[in-house]
Amino acid sequence: MFSGAQISLYPMADDFVRIILGSLSALDPYRSRFRIETDDLSTLLVGPPEELFPAMRDLHVAASRNNIHCVLHATVSRGCPGEPDDPICTPIEGREHGAPLATRIDAALAAAQGAPVLNQNVAAQLSLYPLGAGHHMDEIYGCIDFLKRSGVFGKSKNFCTTLRGDAGPVFATLGEAFLRFGSPEGHLALDLTVSANSPTAI
Template identity: 75%
Template sequence: MFSGAQISLYPMSDDFVRIILDAVQALDPYRDRFRIETDDVSTLIVGPPEDLFPAMRDVFVRAAHSGVHCVLSAAVSRGCPGEPDDPICTPISGAGNALPLAERIEAACAHVADAAFTGQHVAAQFSLYPLGEGHHMDEIYGCIDFLKSSGVFDCSKNFCTKLGGDAGAVFATLSEAFLRFGDARGHVALDITVSANSPSKRA
């Protein structure tokens, strides 16, 4: 299986170079588990699906702790048939995708409740795409039911769902949506935007 994320970090500051380079150091503990490639648009992280969101959380929280308005944009994918299998991408472990939706929702909520507290409030919006054949709308509706019980649900918007809360719980919620909904061996993609310290929120 192939799993990874293309991430771009945008600190709204003249000091953006230092903030980005400092934030990327948060990937250091994950480097033995990831293949990481950076160009002038984004950074690709390829590795075990359950490690993708903790890594993105750590990068974003480190940047957001600068106090400036920061945005993370990410395209996350697992099981893409157009990508070759990569031995660094271990199969999903313990997500229980074969369980009934109700049991997956309950387990996902329990994982979010146990998420580490970071002290950094964030807002996020994302869309889930379980691709391929099958009852994909059942999976989407099940994920929405989970989101509404996650403790970080804000509102439904056109084309996406908005979350808000501590970064630990928000990124855990995104991770659970990625791991538990859609075929465990199928192609699932998420489109994510996360924001912190927004002047619009303060206004």
């Protein structure tokens, strides 16, 4: 299964070039398992779907060190029918997509509870798009139910849901939303914005 993310970082600091380029070293532990391409707009990650959110977490936490206000925006996708098969693209492992929605919600909650605490608070908003699924609204509502019970739920907004808390549990919750909902063979996209150290946080 083809899975990946286009990621852009926006540090609100005069030395943003150093911050962006320096934070890319946080992706070094993933380079043997990912195809990683950086250009003037974004960084592409293609690889195992279960490792996408840990990689994005580490990148964002690295860029947010020293109380820097930094925003990460990502478009995340799995199962895109327009992409070629690639040896680095792998199916989702250890996930029972054929299970009832309630069972998947419980499994997602259990998996997210084991997330490490990284002592970096973040706020995130996400929109989930299960494409080509006959019961896509059931999957979306199931995901929202999971997010509300996750322990990092912020609030529902027009077109998205917000999360707040430590980066470890927040990114783990985002990863479970990406992995557990939508058709296992279908195309799923997720639009994501994560902010750390905002001077206007509420």
